[in-house]
Amino acid sequence: MSVIPASLARVIEAFGQLPGVGPRTAERYGYYLLRADPMKAKEITEALTKLHQSVSYCPKTFALIESGQKLSPLYTNPKRDKQIVAVVADPFDIMALEKTNSFFGTYHVLGGLVSPIEGIGPDDLHIAELLKRIDEDNVKELILATNAGVEGESTALLLTQAVESKKVKVTRLARGLPVGVDLEYADQITLTRALEGRQTL
Amino acid sequence: MSVIPASLARVIEAFGQLPGVGPRTAERYGYYLLRADPMKAKEITEALTKLHQSVSYCPKTFALIESGQKLSPLYTNPKRDKQIVAVVADPFDIMALEKTNSFFGTYHVLGGLVSPIEGIGPDDLHIAELLKRIDEDNVKELILATNAGVEGESTALLLTQAVESKKVKVTRLARGLPVGVDLEYADQITLTRALEGRQTL
Numbered sequence: 392m393s394v395i396p397a398s399l400a401r402v403i404e405a406f407g408q409l410p411g412v413g414p415r416t417a418e419r420y421g422y423y424l425l426r427a428d429p430m431k432a433k434e435i436t437e438a439l440t441k442l443h444q445s446v447s448y449c450p451k452t453f454a455l456i457e458s459g460q461k462l463s464p465l466y467t468n469p470k471r472d473k474q475i476v477a478v479v480a481d482p483f484d485i486m487a488l489e490k491t492n493s494f495f496g497t498y499h500v501l502g503g504l505v506s507p508i509e510g511i512g513p514d515d516l517h518i519a520e521l522l523k524r525i526d527e528d529n530v531k532e533l534i535l536a537t538n539a540g541v542e543g544e545s546t547a548l549l550l551t552q553a554v555e556s557k558k559v560k561v562t563r564l565a566r567g568l569p570v571g572v573d574l575e576y577a578d579q580i581t582l583t584r585a586l587e588g589r590q591t592l
Numbered sequence: 593m594s595v596i597p598a599s600l601a602r603v604i605e606a607f608g609q610l611p612g613v614g615p616r617t618a619e620r621y622g623y624y625l626l627r628a629d630p631m632k633a634k635e636i637t638e639a640l641t642k643l644h645q646s647v648s649y650c651p652k653t654f655a656l657i658e659s660g661q662k663l664s665p666l667y668t669n670p671k672r673d674k675q676i677v678a679v680v681a682d683p684f685d686i687m688a689l690e691k692t693n694s695f696f697g698t699y700h701v702l703g704g705l706v707s708p709i710e711g712i713g714p715d716d717l718h719i720a721e722l723l724k725r726i727d728e729d730n731v732k733e734l735i736l737a738t739n740a741g742v743e744g745e746s747t748a749l750l751l752t753q754a755v756e757s758k759k760v761k762v763t764r765l766a767r768g769l770p771v772g773v774d775l776e777y778a779d780q781i782t783l784t785r786a787l788e789g790r791q792t793l
């Protein structure tokens with residue numbers, strides 16, 4: 392005889408599939424929802440039911456859009472410069488850049504980074520669509536905004552090679568010391584990059 | 593204009609209500625489910641929908657039971673000794689004790705621990721029902737299996753006083769060194785308890 396009621400066990404199992412959620416955490420979520428107002432569980436189920444129905448990808452930029460939208464408003468907005476394209480790995484990277492309030496170009500989501508370990512090759516990314524956009528929108532600058540890890544770097548290199556024949560300026564986000572971090576706490580690679588990218592005052 | 597589609601934002605907000613889940617983690621869950629097979633989101637919604645419908649509390653022991661069951665099988669099972677009752681704070685504590693495979697009495701769930709900070713007083717716990725059970729089932733031993741923190745200790749003290757007039761032996765789980773922990777890493781209170789509870793070989 393099981394000590395946990397089957398329906399609670401099922402909730403725990405379902406939560407256990409979320410990234411980074413182990414059996415203990417899943418138990419905690421399940422038990423919390425059981426004790427809490429049933430409205431909380433209902434909020435989650437209602438939100439999840441609509442998730443896949445009403446979110447899709449912009450066919451041009453691969454940013455997330457609402458169902459009903461044809462293209463991402465970040466692309467169609469006339470105030471955004473279509474000739475400057477920030478290339479990011481995931482739709483959520485767009486959020487991070489938008490929060491800066493200092494980028495007014497458009498975005499292109501690759502849908503991941505090249506990763507031999509995870510079996511993600513160049514053909515799994517939206518590179519062909521990017522090349523097409525460069526021609527169609529007469530793109531002048533491509534800002535490679537992939538992260539600073541191995542996969543981000545190799546994807547950036549791959550993209551640089553892919554657009555070599557096009558007349559487009561390729562830039563990347565500066566690497567260096569994050570604001571507020573002491574020199575002594577910076578890792579060697581970051582410090583090396585900060586030295587390489589030093590600027591004249 | 594929001595960068596995240598409204599339906600995804602709603603999922604993130606709903607997950608953010610789970611204990612210990614901050615905005616970043618909620619975003620991670622939401623985005624993971626969006627990219628994953630829609631079946632995963634469906635598994636969670638289906639499990640959650642049935643949660644409150646099919647789980648309830650045993651009116652005798654306050655353990656979790658399936659709908660359709662009148663009493664907890666851990667109570668009705670004739671192999672379990674109704675005269676020995678382990679008193680625990682939460683239904684999940686039963687799981688931990690059952691995993692030991694070395695307890696064959698029955699359980700009584702208090703539904704929490706006395707906590708002035710959280711506003712939980714003796715009247716919020718299932719103490720009256722425990723006193724009734726002691727008489728009805730002619731309980732001989734009450735094992736106080738509350739945890740070793742301040743709230744567990746004060747609840748244990750409260751229970752000891754509450755059953756003082758009854759002819760029932762009150763015991764509590766031994767405090768001491770956990771198996772596999774080096775003496776030098778044990779905290780002072782645990783070590784003090786281990787000394788106090790030392791046993792003759």
